Amino acid sequence: MPHGLTSLNAEDIEKVAHLARLGLSGPERDAYAQDLSRILDLVSQMNAVPTDGVEPMTHPDEAGLRLRDDAVGNEIDRDRLLAVAPKTRDGLYLVPKVIE
Amino acid sequence: MTPTITKIAEDLAAGRCSSRELVDDALARIAAQAPLNAFVTVDPEAARRDADAADRARRAGAGGVLAGVPIAHKDIFCTAGVKTTCGSRMLADFVPPYDATVVGKMKAAGCVMVGKTNMDEFAMGSSNETSYFGPVRNPWDRDRVPGGSSGGSAAAVAARLVPAATGTDTGGSIRQPAALCGITGLKPSYGRVSRYGLIAFASSLDQAGPMAQTAEDCAHLLSAMAGFDERDATSLDVPVPDYAAGLGKDLKGLRIGVVKEHFAEGVEPGVLDALREALREYERLGARLVDVSLPNSAHAVPCYYVLAPAEASSNLARYDGVRYGFRAPDYQDLEDMYKKTRSQGFGPEVKRRIMIGTYALSAGYYDAYYVKALKLRRLIADDFARAFTQCDVLAGPASPSTAFALGAKNTDPVSMYLNDIFTIPVNLAGLPALSLPAGFAGGLPVGLQLIGRYLDEARLLNVAHRFQQATDWHARVPAGL
Secondary structure, three states, X not given: OOOOOOOOOHXXXXXXXXXXXXXXXXXXXXXXXXXXXXXXXXXXXXXXXOOOOOOOOOOOOOOOOOOOOOOOOOOOOHHHHHOOOOOEEOOEEOOOOOOX | OOOOHHHHHHHHHOOOOOHHHHHXXXXXXXXXXXXXXXXXXXXXXXXXXXXXXXXXXXXXXXXXXXXXXXXXEEOOEOEOOEOOOOOXXXXXXXXXXXXXXXXXXXXHOOOEEEEEEOOOHXXXXXXXXXXXXXXXXXXXXXXXXXXXXXXXXXXXXXXXXXXXXXXXXXXXXXXXXXXXXXXXXXXXXOOXXXXXXXXXXXXXXXXXXXXXXXXXXXXXXXXXXXXXXXXXXXXXXXXXXXXXXXXXXXXXXXXXXXXXHHOOOOOOHHHHHHHHHHHHHXXXXXXXXXXXXXXXXXXXXXXXXXXXXXXXXXXXXXXXXXXXXXXXXXXXXXXXXHHHHHHHHOOHHHHHHHHHHHHHHOOOOHHHHHHXXXXXXXXXXXXXXXXXXXOOEEEEXXXXXXXXXXXXXXXXXXHHHHHHOOOHHHHHXXXXXXXXXXXXXXXXXXXXXXXXXXOOHHHHHHHHHHHHHHOOHHHOOOOOO
């Protein structure tokens, strides 16, 4: 990774926090800017290792990624799932209005 | 004092005690040791009911070695009808409508759950200090951490509150607390134990496993936990051996690879002394020591702190205040609801990791961070494959230090991350590994990490078991219980 990327300022943090849908206060932004810059410094040690031509490894090779049959399996009914939701009405999840 | 599962099973079979007595005893110990803060939830009523059912089943002639044995589950496993918090405000009131596969399997084996153990929030931490429910204290020294993230399970077993508990291990979360609390903890091969109903942190690394006093007990527990599960896309469809039946084999001719990079600067001298003595014990048992090298494992922590947060940022996107869990009380619109819910529901370490992961996956940085880390992961896994051409198991420290003081590292994320330097490479490669008690340094337990070939849990457990037949470190208990 190019140099200079590992120093994040409060504005960078605000962008990342927005992507992650996290709301941060001003002092939090400054603290996270420091923490994340230090973590990225640690991470940048990866650059010391040449990896040209190495096949990326997303998960242990021995574990397959199995596909299952596309079959209906309603193991848990709707009422039990909705019972753990913060707000519901008439069998639906309730959220603030998104379309005027 | 709470005996081992092996002893409990004998006593139950001979009618010398009942499951109800064991459960009542466990509940009394948990209450007496409440200041350890090892449990988030205790369910005495359900535990007594299940114990009575186990006793009835036994009288009717049913039940295997685990039938009627009290256990605790880390609060990351979904338990139907029992609160499952994952150590977070986000799930502080979450009552799952279903059981994790591990929970269901252990229930089927007759285990009686007495409660749910405290943990670092969403399993992100190495000291148990990130829990929304406060830190767990180490039974060996209550001003010290138990390790993390399965710190509640480790402390509960070390303080002999329960004979066994479940844990999960993404970067060392079973082995490091097992080491710091002086118990035996096994992280199985990736895919060996189902992840269904285990609240996800980093899905390509997460694996559940047993924590108990001895390797023999872990063998019984693993036989019950492991096995193919259609509901986990990376579950392995291979037979589960009777791990306990395979114990007791001679170690003559066993080649133990001593990892050069793990016996080096940065490890406390007292830890190194204890481990060298443990290796001498293995030589006395007939094993041969072989020097091996894992040159790329030095880069495992940087690699992990891209991959685990990247996967976490994706997995934790589900906590939006809509379908389950916490929702902020006041908000203007949908986006404001998301942001307030997530800011108030997650603690600082979880937010830190979500942001690191989000950054590493964001446009312009994906190749430099995420793909680079995946390539390093391959090199780290290849190192293990090479080492295992020269030896049968690898040995080294589970943690560079014994238990550190509460508050000593939780203000500096990087120094906390470096605790897992010896455990993280194993998760990246997907291999099985365990930590077993191997002595003391300054009055605190030291853990020996043994790493095995893929799906070679049986050998790992036997190698640990033989050591425990020749030593009594695993039988030591903290003062003041």
